Amino acid sequence: MKRYLILIIFLSISVSLTFGQTIKGTVTDALTHEALPGAMICNVDSSNTTSKAFAKTNTAGKFEISITGVRQLKFTMIGYTDKLMKLENLANSKGLSIVMEPSTLDLQPVIVTASREKQARREAPIAITQINATQIKDTKATALYQLLNKVAGVYMVNLGNEQHTMAIRQPITYNALYLYMEDGLPIRPTGIFNHNSLYEINMSGVKDIEVIKGPASSLYGSNSIGGAVNFITQGPPTGYAGDLSVQGDNYHYKRVDADGGFTSGKFGLYAGGYIAHQKDSWQDYSDFDKYSGNIKTTYDFDNDTKLTTEASYNNLDTQTPGSLDSAHFYNKSYGSNQRFTYRKVNALRASSRVDHKWDDKNSTFFTAFFRNNSTAQLPSYYISDVRDAGGNYLSSNGQVNDLKFQSYGLLTQHRSDFDFLHSRLIVGAYLDDSPSSYYAQFLDIQKDVANNYYTGFTNIGKYIDQYKIRLFNTAAYTQYEIKPAEALRIVMGLRYDRVHYNFDNGLPVGQTKYKQQETNNFNIVAPKLGLTYDLGSNSGFYANYSVGFQPPETTDLYSSRQQVSLKQATFDNYEIGGWFSAFDRKLYAEISLYDLEGHNEIINQLLSDNTTQNENAGATRHRGIEYSLTYAPVHELTFRFSGTNAKHTYIDYSEVATNYSTGQSYTINYNGKRMNNAPAWIANSELTYKPLYLPGFRIATEWQHIDKYYTNPANTKTYSGYDTYNLRLGYEFKQDVLKGAGVWFNVLNLTNKLYATTVTSNQYGDTYNAAPPRIYSLGISYSISKY
Structure with a gap:
């Protein structure tokens, strides 16, 4: 009897430990090691057929729940693969560490x-x-x-x-x-x-x-x-984590990446970057060095207030070989016709953002930011030949220039949720004060005419442009969302922008076509109206109307090379689209149809000396369909296909040309013509295999297609486009002493295809931006982490 009593007491204690206790834990991203706020924690029955959500992780990715009567938990979050955990298998229920893998199948992240x-x-x-x-x-x-x-x-x-x-x-x-x-x-x-x-x-x-x-x-x-395009940067990991990788290729590209961070109490830090170096590559005169890094810190004052401070620095010093003529391109002669052009960039950005949650329905953020940027260059695309009326060569010239700016700005936004129609109001304001300076000096370019080779240059100190601009951009915007029905969401938006340029000319009167001082203002009220309708089962559709706005750039307004005055451009966008899943959510697809109509669109015009300037086209139209499909018939295999079919048309556009034999000007009308450099079909597809029998291994093949397109607005010249293939293999060690180590091998342009990434035409022929031949890239990495 005594033995049975002891057994009953033991079983009672075991049951109470498993089903009558509170557990805590943290949910993190498996790749970035960041905390995942808002992850759902569900009580799941043993057959995993029904589940009930009863908790969410907080802003730090933490949770604390009672597991009385709970046998199995499921952790879910949009954009991540669900994670199941049986409570009887818990070794340490006092501090769970739940690691969730980002899902490449989730269409709705x-x-x-x-x-x-x-x-x-x-x-x-x-x-x-x-x-x-x-x-x-x-x-x-x-x-x-x-x-x-x-x-x-x-x-x-x-x-x-x-x-x-x-x-x-x-x-x-x-x-x-x-x-x-x-x-x-x-x-x-x-x-x-x-x-x-x-x-x-x-x-x-x-x-x-x-x-x-x-x-x-x-x-x-x-x-x-x-x-x-918005780049979301890495934040501090939960606990600590670090990564180091080294890679190189068969054309002397070398790169080292390193990053790491930690979170301790309320404070978190992340720092990372890379150094890249290239010398004596496949293309002549294309050496470069880049140093890139960023740092981000977070401080949680409490559950409702958070401070995020970040800074980034990028330095690029590169040679610029220029494009190739058709003879050199098709002969795979990748030599440069000069050895002195370059681009040097220094870019520093910093910002500090405070997020505050007033209550469950109101939150605000306030961001202060700073930029400091310099781009100095001797550009190959400004080297031009001067010819007489008969097309005979006379001389060559170019320029060296430097554009610098600093920015001091503010961005603030407030969000309020209301019970009325489950509505949400967003209001915001933006201020950007960016004083800038620019100069361009004339270069006398020496040329070996017989060999079509530029041998050097002389800077005689003559300024083409020299000015300062006080650029001031102010904006206010609002967005209001309502849900008149459970499945229907309507979004209305409005933004006012004012862009103010205050130009101060550094060139004396008589040496410039511009005033010594002038101001230009551009502004617009841009509306947006859209809706989404959720059809259930991860399917639905959306529609929207929006307006785009493009003021002229400062270098177009005030450059001495610019021969025509520019107006601001506006665009009307009409769009519908949808998404759906099939085959038990193994297939996901998304589609969008758009009609984008441009008014006074600013486009490139090719001049007779083979350089370009910008000009307003009266009207343009861009129509197309975009589509993507992801299919995973089994867990190990994923197929993705993305594409767009589009038609870009001049509705109202003409150019003034000159007949060199007579010296007379005439007008060429391009109404109804296809816009140049506009492929009708662009596609990218990828097949990825990650076998279960070899965890950590992956192999992927990728196909890129660019369709034929016209290379001039008259639609008399074309480039055939290209198809290229890439292969990527990798292996990450999951256990034993090599856990955390990884190795990868990529082959870009697998078939060693000769192709150009873009081609332009002029009256003397075509120019090609040659793509790299087959590249083999090998890399190794090592990662550590602790939650």
């Missing part, structure tokens, strides 16, 4: 770019795509185009050494039609756009990338016409 606050993708009536931490980690990109080109409707053009341009709902263009942001802040001020400016991003410190396609001006302001 948590996003921040739609409203500057976290929300589900299905609540945003826009075309937006997220590149998550898993894709970033698996790709092992050496340049951002290798990531962004996975997004439907995006073609980021590789110009070498992290230089680039872009095509999102636009032809391949160098104009200010895109807004590039870091944690919701523009990395450059309005009016000082640079098509290369993503070399001012520390790739090593990026956690997620969000791409809005189409105008986002009602929330983010000017230049977000074709799209807005």
